[in-house]
Amino acid sequence: MVREQYTTVTEGTHIERPENQNIYKIGIYGWRKRCLYLFVLLLLAILVVNLALTIWILKVMWFSPIGMGHLHVTADGLRLEGESEFLFPLYAKEIRSRVDSSLLLQSTQNVTVSARNSEGEVTGRVKVGAQMVEVQSQHFQINSEDGKPLFSVEEQGAVVGTGRLRVTGPEGALFEHSVETPLVRADPFQDLRLESPTRSLSMDAPRGVHVKAHAGKLEALSQMDIILQSSEGVLVLDAETVGLTKLKQGTQGPAGSSNGFYEICACPDGKLYLSMAGEVTTCEEHSHVCL
Template sequence: MLNVHRVVGFWTTGSRIENLRRLLREKATVRMTREQYILATQQNNLPKVENAQLYPVGIYGWRKRCLYFFVLLLLVTMIVNLAMTIWILKVMNFTVDGMGNLRVTKKGIRLEGISEFLLPLYVKEIHSRKDSPLVLQSDRNVTVNARNHMGQLTGQLTVGTEGAVFGHSVETPHIRAEPSQDLRLESPTRSLIMEAPRGVQVRAAAGDFKATCRKELHLQSTEGEIFLNADTIRLGNLPTGSFSSSPSSSSTRQTVYELCVCPNGKLYLSPAGLGSTCQFSSSVCLWS
């Protein structure tokens, strides 16, 4: 019994070893087959040496030179552009607050020094510092226009060599000339009217006051009087009437005259006599 079991156990062990060897041989065979398949596949994919053609990859020849030229030109352009930008910033004096004499503040735009405008300037308000005057200067005329919301011209001020020219009415509390200069108010083609609710005062402290017109000069006071206060009041170029009380008086030169007034307010002179002679020279009023 003991021998039988030993033979059976030995046989069983031998069969296991044989199975193990067979499995190893099968795995080796499968591995060799796989390697051969992979090797054969790689050999089929590789191009044949005798039929292979080499193609260059990249840019060569004149295309390469043109590309380098354009790259160099672009680099030079960028450098010149950067240099010009820096030069403009330096010349125009650009800063965080503005440029040159121009400063941008919370209250608006501030100009320091002398500034020149080549195109029209549209602003709401212009004023200078408290300790300096505001000067507007031009080689020709300085024109200031005022327009309404529709764009229509409502007022115009033009300063030229002859003075200031106003296109419409002007409201101002005071008009004066520079020291040692004459003040002249003139309207070449229209009427010149000065009016105020509490009166108009014309004063020449160190010179003469002269009012001339081509047609009529009206001095009108609706609720008061016209007061002329001077040492001498002269009315020139008044018409003179004719009156002769006696034949002998006509031969003598008349030196004394009487000032007469027509019903329409016209003034004329009449030769003075013992009494009033205005009624005898009233024919002057008929031609007025």
């Protein structure tokens, strides 16, 4: 700023103006000016570096108008091409693969899929680990392509919905407790074995137990006793020939009296034995077998 001094004079008087000794210059000079220029250069350098880094990030991350790298934004959601790794939880309403490929979920530890209600509580969970596949749910069910239930498990029990339950293990099926079924049948041309190595084998039914062998023989083997018992009915052996090959034989009667025929006798304890047949029964004569 320039401060001027004004002097009042009369007309015809000539006065020389004094020199302007008090003059103030406008602007920044000296070291302040150099610091300002240095600061502007620093800002310009930072701007150039940021622009270069932004361009580099866009190039490395493969940003494009349709997405980022293998991740494409479509009208139906996000489409991911190739293999991807998620370091944190992934929340999605639906995850599906392409039509011509399968969906693969892989982890070095385990893969866990959880379902939660509106309050955040877990209502169902599937955990696939290295040693075991664990399902946590109130009801587990497997359906066929047409929606028919094939297998279901709940607290009340398990249900197999297929027409046939086939066990292909070499040792068959092992049941620790009772089994309820309307039919037990082997494959064609295969033997059916019901075996209890260390305990007894019991088959009970309120309206009878039917054991049939349409094209073969029926064997019942036991280390101890085989008991056929009917509480209210009779025991019927209906066959063309009934053979008891290892029955004990009583004392032989008079020569020529039996013509080679025998009769079956029973002891009071139910034991059977053979006795040479005569005109009348000879069981009383040979009852010493019962002793």
